[in-house]
Amino acid sequence: MAVSKEVSASNEVVVSPGRLRRLWEGLSILFASKTAMVGLVIVLFWVFVAVFAPFLTPYTPLEQDWKAPNHGPTSKHILGTDELGRDLWSRLIYGARLVLVVLPISEDVWLPGGTALWGVLVALLVGTTLGLIGGYHGGWIDEITMRLLDAMMAIPVILLYLLIMAALGASAVNVVIAITIVGTPGIARLVRSLTLDIRTREYIRAAETRGESPWYIMFVEILPNARGPIIVDAMLRVGYAIFAMGTLGFLGLGLPPPSPDWGSMVAKGREFILAGSPWAALWPSVAIASLVVGLNLLADGLREESMRYQ
Amino acid sequence: MKNKEEIHLAIYELKDDLEKGKLTRREFLRYAVLLGMSAAAASQMAGLAFPRRVFAARIKRGGTLRASGAVQKVTHPAQFSWVVPSNELRQVAEYLTYTDGNNVTHPYLLKDWKVSDDLKTWTLTLRQGIKFNNGDEFTADDVVFTMNQWLNKDVGSSLLGMVGAYLSPTGIEKSGKYQVKLHLNKAEIAVPEHMFHYPAMVLNHKTFEGDFIKRPHGTGPYTLEVYREGERCVLKRRNDYWQKADDGKPLPYMDGMEFIDMGREMAPQIAAIKAGEIDMIDLSDAGGTDVYQALKDDANINILPSTTGQTRLLRMRVDMKPWSDNRVRMALKLCQHREKILALAYFGQGMQGQDCHVSPIHPEYCQKPIPKYDPKRAKQLLKEAGYPRGLDVNIAVSSGWTDVVRYAEVLKQDAAPAGLRINIKTMPTSQYWEKWTEVDLGITPWTHRPLGTMVLNLAYIADAQGKPVAWNETRWVDKEFSQLLEQANGTLNVDERRKIFCKLEQIQMDRGSIGIAWWRNVWMVTRNRVQDAEGHPTLYMLFNKVWLRT
Numbered sequence: 001m002a003v004s005k006e007v008s009a010s011n012e013v014v015v016s017p018g019r020l021r022r023l024w025e026g027l028s029i030l031f032a033s034k035t036a037m038v039g040l041v042i043v044l045f046w047v048f049v050a051v052f053a054p055f056l057t058p059y060t061p062l063e064q065d066w067k068a069p070n071h072g073p074t075s076k077h078i079l080g081t082d083e084l085g086r087d088l089w090s091r092l093i094y095g096a097r098l099v100l101v102v103l104p105i106s107e108d109v110w111l112p113g114g115t116a117l118w119g120v121l122v123a124l125l126v127g128t129t130l131g132l133i134g135g136y137h138g139g140w141i142d143e144i145t146m147r148l149l150d151a152m153m154a155i156p157v158i159l160l161y162l163l164i165m166a167a168l169g170a171s172a173v174n175v176v177i178a179i180t181i182v183g184t185p186g187i188a189r190l191v192r193s194l195t196l197d198i199r200t201r202e203y204i205r206a207a208e209t210r211g212e213s214p215w216y217i218m219f220v221e222i223l224p225n226a227r228g229p230i231i232v233d234a235m236l237r238v239g240y241a242i243f244a245m246g247t248l249g250f251l252g253l254g255l256p257p258p259s260p261d262w263g264s265m266v267a268k269g270r271e272f273i274l275a276g277s278p279w280a281a282l283w284p285s286v287a288i289a290s291l292v293v294g295l296n297l298l299a300d301g302l303r304e305e306s307m308r309y310q
Numbered sequence: 311m312k313n314k315e316e317i318h319l320a321i322y323e324l325k326d327d328l329e330k331g332k333l334t335r336r337e338f339l340r341y342a343v344l345l346g347m348s349a350a351a352a353s354q355m356a357g358l359a360f361p362r363r364v365f366a367a368r369i370k371r372g373g374t375l376r377a378s379g380a381v382q383k384v385t386h387p388a389q390f391s392w393v394v395p396s397n398e399l400r401q402v403a404e405y406l407t408y409t410d411g412n413n414v415t416h417p418y419l420l421k422d423w424k425v426s427d428d429l430k431t432w433t434l435t436l437r438q439g440i441k442f443n444n445g446d447e448f449t450a451d452d453v454v455f456t457m458n459q460w461l462n463k464d465v466g467s468s469l470l471g472m473v474g475a476y477l478s479p480t481g482i483e484k485s486g487k488y489q490v491k492l493h494l495n496k497a498e499i500a501v502p503e504h505m506f507h508y509p510a511m512v513l514n515h516k517t518f519e520g521d522f523i524k525r526p527h528g529t530g531p532y533t534l535e536v537y538r539e540g541e542r543c544v545l546k547r548r549n550d551y552w553q554k555a556d557d558g559k560p561l562p563y564m565d566g567m568e569f570i571d572m573g574r575e576m577a578p579q580i581a582a583i584k585a586g587e588i589d590m591i592d593l594s595d596a597g598g599t600d601v602y603q604a605l606k607d608d609a610n611i612n613i614l615p616s617t618t619g620q621t622r623l624l625r626m627r628v629d630m631k632p633w634s635d636n637r638v639r640m641a642l643k644l645c646q647h648r649e650k651i652l653a654l655a656y657f658g659q660g661m662q663g664q665d666c667h668v669s670p671i672h673p674e675y676c677q678k679p680i681p682k683y684d685p686k687r688a689k690q691l692l693k694e695a696g697y698p699r700g701l702d703v704n705i706a707v708s709s710g711w712t713d714v715v716r717y718a719e720v721l722k723q724d725a726a727p728a729g730l731r732i733n734i735k736t737m738p739t740s741q742y743w744e745k746w747t748e749v750d751l752g753i754t755p756w757t758h759r760p761l762g763t764m765v766l767n768l769a770y771i772a773d774a775q776g777k778p779v780a781w782n783e784t785r786w787v788d789k790e791f792s793q794l795l796e797q798a799n800g801t802l803n804v805d806e807r808r809k810i811f812c813k814l815e816q817i818q819m820d821r822g823s824i825g826i827a828w829w830r831n832v833w834m835v836t837r838n839r840v841q842d843a844e845g846h847p848t849l850y851m852l853f854n855k856v857w858l859r860t
Contacts (some may be wrong), residue, residue: 066650066722084654084719107731170736252709256734258719271712274580275603 014306029305036301042294046287050096050114059087061094061260070277080279083268084258091260092283098261099242099291104172114171115255116241119179120234127184128230131191132218136199146192149185157182161244165253175248179241190233194226201225228306235299239292247289262288320427320802321347325355325587327804339414369555375840375860377851378579379592381571383539385521386513388459393594393757396508397851398543398569402443402527403511406434406453407502409760411616411846413671415502419512419529420449421488429497429800436488440552442514444527450484455515457482457490471780473504475767476799497800500761508850519847531562531854543569563857573727574710580604583611583837589858590836594849599657599713603834614834614845617661618758619669621767622714624825629785630750632703636821637695642703642751643825644662644691645725647683652828655716663826666818667769668811671847672762673804676812678819688728700729706752710739712754717827725839747783754783758847759831762811766795770818784823791817 040265059077065085072080079088087310088285098104101112113121134142152160160182168174198204199222207221248254249263257264262284269280328338342352343686363791383397387403409415417423419440424433440448460469461479481493492501514527526534528551545567553561570588572579580601582588591601605611617775626633626642633639648662661670664678692701707718715736722732746754759765772787773779791814798810818824834845839859846852 062723064654064720066654069654107733165742166738252736252738256736257715258722258734268712268715270577271600272603274544274577275600283591285341 020119029302031289033301033305035297036305039294039299043298044292046096046291046294047100049093050099050101053090053093053097056093056135057087057090059090062087062093062258063087063090070272070275070280072277072279079283080277082265082280083272086258088279088283091265092262092287094262095260095262095265095284096287096291098172098255098259099245103176104259116179116238116245117173119176119241119244120183120237122176122180123183123187124230124234124246126180127187128223130184131188132222134188135195136214136218136222142192142263145188150187152181153185153189157244158247159253161248162251162253165248170248170253170256172259175245175254179244182244183241187233188228189238190229191226194229195222198222198225232299232303232306235295235302238278239295239299242288242292242295246284285288311441321355323803360524360766367843369557369563369857371563371857372565373860374568375564375590375853375856375858376568376570376588377414377590377592378572378582378588379543379569380574380595381537381539381541381543381569384523386459386465386467387513388456388465388469388509389521390509391468393508393848393850394592396511397592397594397849398537398545399511399522399528399534400508400530400851401528401532401545401853402526402530402534403513403522403566404530405510406505406512408852409506410852411844412671413760413847414471415506415760417502418506419509421504423502425499425501429802430494431483432492432494432501433645434490434492434579436490437552438488440529442517442529443533443548444514444517444525445515446516446527448512450490450527451489452515453490454482455518456482456513457492457508459513460510467509469504469507469509471768472507472764486573489630496522496796499799499802500764503760503764506760508848532567535566541573542571545569555855561854563855564853567853578601583835584608586610586837588837589840590843592849592851593833593835594851596752597711597713598835599659601835602659603657604837610693610838612834612836612838612840612843614843615659615831616834616847616849618757618830618832618847619671619672619760619762620758620830620832621663621667621669621756621826621828622655622711622830623667623716623754623756624827625752625784626749626823627784628823632695632697632701633750633823635695637668637691638697638701639821639823641688641691641695641728642725642730643681643723644684644688644731645728646681646825646827647724648680648827649721650683650724651717651720654720655713656828656830659831661829663828664815664819665822665825666815667756667765667824667826668762668815669758672760674762674798674807676808676813676815678812678815683724685724685728688725688730692729697729700731702731702733703751704735705735706735706737706742706749708739708742708747709736710742711753711755714755717753719803747781760847763795763799767799769794770822786823788817788821 029039063086065081068081069083069085070081071077077087079092082088082091098114099116103111103113103115103118105111128143134145161178164178164181165174168177204217204221207217245254246263250267251259252267254263255261265284266281273281324338324342335497339352342355354676380394381395382392382395384390387399390396401446404419406419407415419437421435421437436450436453442448458479460463460467461474463470476494476496476498476718477492478495483491483493485491506644510527517527524535526532531548531551533548535546536542536544547562547565549560551560557562583591593601602613606613627637628634643665652658652660652662662680664680668675705718709715719732724732726731769781770786771779771792778785778787793812794810798807798814801807801810832847832849834843836843841857841859843856844852
C-alpha cells in the first residue's frame with residue numbers, strides 16, 4: 001500500500017505539471033490569436049446561455065400565449081413572440097441547448113452533449129477508425145473503404161441529408177445519424193492521409209519491432225500525433241453540423257415541432273416577414289450565423305497560431 | 311317564362327316554405343334552380359329583381375391578365391386532382407353547369423335541366439349553336455362521351471366515386487342531338503353540382519384522345535397557345551365565343567391570360583404582385599395565409615374573401631387502436647380549444663367547426679353548439695377507455711401546410727392536461743399524400759364542396775361490397791348514418807333535409823372519426839386593375855367577364 005501511494009504521489013508530482021504545462025501552452029496559442037479569441041467569446045456566450053437557459057428566462061420555450069402572437073420586442077418579451085405567442089428569447093436559448101448541451105432521445109429522455117456535438121463526435125469516432133485502419137493497413141481494406149466513402153462524397157451534401165432524413169423520419173437521434181453519415185467520409189479521408197504520413201516515422205517502426213498490436217499502434221502511437229488537424233477539422237465540422245441542423249429544420253426534416261429548433265423557427269417565422277413581423281425569423285438566423293462564425297473564427301485562429309508555433 | 315305545367319311540383323312547396331319563412335331567399339333560389347327553373351324565373355318567384363350586369367361604357371376591352379399559378383403536368387382533365395390546372399384550362403374547356411360564389415348552381419353549356427319527381431331521371435337540354443374552338447359543333451355526343459370518360463375505370467377520375475355512385479354508363483341516354491337523359495340508380499339532387507366539379511370539363515368527342523394538351527379543343531373563351539410544364543401557360547382570346555357581353559359583342563373582354571409557374575414559395579409571388587409584375591396569385595391550391603397577411607393592407611391589391619367548406623380534418627382510423635374506441639376519439643376531440651386554434655393557426659380568418667363535416671355555408675347545415683375545450687372530461691374518458699396514465703400518440707402532418715403544423719402544435723399543448731401526449735411527426739407534403747389514408751392519426755386538408763351530401767358521400771360511407779369507399783380515410787362506416795345519408799340524398803324539402811342533417815351531424819359529433827376545429831376563409835387576390843373578378847369558395851376563376859383597367 002505504501003509503495004502504491006508513493007508511486008501515485010510521485011506520478012501526481014511528475015505528471016500534473018506536464019499536463020498543466022501542455023494545457024497552458026494550448027491556451028497560450030488561443031490567447032495569442034485575436035481571431036481565435038473573438039470566436040471563443042462568441043462560442044462561450046452561446047454555451048453559457050445554453051447551459052443556464054432555465055435561469056435566464058421566466059418562460060418555457062413551449063408556453064403559448066394565444067392573445068399575443070407575433071409581437072415585437074417588449075419589456076415582457078425582450079425579443080418578441082412567435083406566431084403562437086411563445087417567447088422568442090426562451091426558444092432561442094433552449095434552441096442553443098439542443099445544439100450544444102442536450103440531445104433529446106424522446107420527450108422525457110435527454111443525453112448530455114448537444115445534437116450537433118453528438119453528430120460530430122460519432123462521425124469522428126467512425127471516421128477516425130476507418131481512416132486509421134485504411135491508412136495503416138492499406139491493401140484491399142483501404143481500397144474498399146475509401147471507394148465506398150468516395151461514392152458517398154460524390155453525392156451532394158444537402159441531397160444526402162434529405163435522403164437520410166426522409167428515410168429515417170424527423171427526430172434528434174436521426175439528425176445525429178445523418179450528421180454522422182455525411183461527416184464520416186471527410187474525417188476518414190483526413191485521418192487516412194495523416195496516418196499514411198505518420199506510419200513511416202521511426203517511432204512507429206520501433207513500436208512494431210517491440211511487437212505492439214496494430215490497434216495499439218493506431219490508437220496510441222498514430223492518433224495522438226494526428227490530433228492537431230483533427231481537432232481543428234472537428235471545430236469546423238461542428239459549424240457544418242449546426243448549418244445542417246438549421247437546413248434540415250428549415251426544410252421540415254429536423255427536430256419535430258414544437259422543438260425550439262433554430263432552422264424550423266426560421267422556416268415558420270419567414271411566413272410573417274412580409275407581414276411586418278420579422279422577429280421570429282430574424283433571431284434564429286442571427287443565432288445560427290453567429291455561432292457558426294464563432295466556431296469558424298476559433299478554428300481558423302487556432303490553425304494559424306499552431307502553424308506559426310510549429 | 312315557363313308554363314305552369316313545366317314547373318316541378320316541389321317548387322310550389324319551396325315557395326310555400328319561403329313565404330312561411332322556413333327558407334331563405336338564397337335557399338329558395340338554389341333549390342328552384344336545381345329543379346330546372348331558370349335563375350331569372352326563380353328570382354321573380356322569390357320577389358327579387360334578377361341582378362343583371364349593366365354594361366357601362368367604362369368597361370375596356372383588351373390587355374392580358376398575368377397570374378402566378380403552378381403549371382402542372384396534365385393530360386386528361388377528368389384525372390385532375392388539383393384546382394390550379396382546372397383554373398388554367400377552364401378558360402379553354404367548359405362545364406355543363408356552374409356554381410356561383412353564393413353556392414347557387416346555374417345551367418351553363420346546358421340550356422336547362424328537368425328532373426322527375428322521384429329525382430331519378432334527369433333530362434339535360436343543351437344550348438344550341440355552341441362551337442368548339444376547332445369548329446366542331448357541341449352536341450349530345452360530346453356530353454355522352456365526357457360522362458363515359460368520368461365513369462371509365464381505366465381513366466381513374468375522382469368523378470367515378472362521386473357520379474359513379476348513382477350513375478352507370480348504361481344510364482346515359484342520348485335522346486336527341488341536343489338532349490341527354492340520365493337514368494340514375496338512386497335519387498340524387500347534387501347532379502348539377504357534380505357537373506361543375508373541377509375534373510368535369512366537357513371534351514370534344516371527335517378529337518379527344520386522352521391528352522387535352524395535344525388537342526386543346528374546348529368551348530371556352532380562350533385557346534391554349536402554350537402549355538409548358540413548370541413554366542407557363544398562355545391563353546389567347548377567341549373571336550367566336552358563344553357568350554355575348556352586355557354590349558352585344560362576344561366575350562371575353564381581355565385579349566389573353568398568362569399563368570406563370572413561380573414555384574411554391576409565396577415571397578416572390580407577393581413581391582411580384584406588389585411590384586405590378588403579375589395581376590393575381592392563384593391561391594386555389596396554396597395556403598394563402600402569408601399572402602393574406604402580407605397584402606391585406608395594400609391599397610393596390612383587392613382581396614376578395616369567401617367563406618367555405620374547406621377544412622383541416624383531424625382524422626382518426628377507427629380500424630386501428632387506440633382510435634377504434636370512441637371514448638379515445640372523443641377525448642381527442644375535446645382537447646380542441648377551437649377559438650384558440652382558429653386564432654393561432656388561421657389568424658381568426660374563418661368559422662369554428664363542430665366535428666361534423668358539414669359547414670355552416672352548406673344549405674343543409676343544422677346549427678349545433680360549438681363543443682367546449684374540456685381536458686377534464688377527456689382525461690376521464692381516457693381513464694374509462696383503459697388509459698388511466700394517459701396515452702402516447704403520433705400525429706402525421708405535412709410541414710408544407712403551416713396552418714396544419716400550428717394546429718398540431720396548439721393541440722399538443724392543450725391535450726397534455728388530459729394525458730394525451732402527442733408526438734408531431736412532420737413530413738414533406740408529397741410524403742403525406744402517399745400515406746394520407748394509411749396513418750392512424752393525421753391532419754388532412756379537405757377542399758370545399760357546395761353541398762353537404764357531396765363530401766359525406768365521398769368520405770363516410772361504404773361501397774356496394776361493404777368496404778369503405780376510396781376516400782374514406784378513417785374507415786368509419788355507421789349503419790344508421792349511411793341510411794340517413796341515403797335518405798338525405800333523395801330528400802328535396804329543405805326542412806326535412808335539414809332534420810336528417812341534424813341527426814347526421816349529431817352522429818358524427820357523438821361517435822364519428824373526425825375533429826373539425828375551423829372552416830377556412832379563402833381569398834381571391836388581384837391587383838386593383840383587375841375589374842369585376844368575383845370570389846369563389848373553391849377559388850375557381852370564372853373570368854369571362856373580367857376586364858382590365860388601363
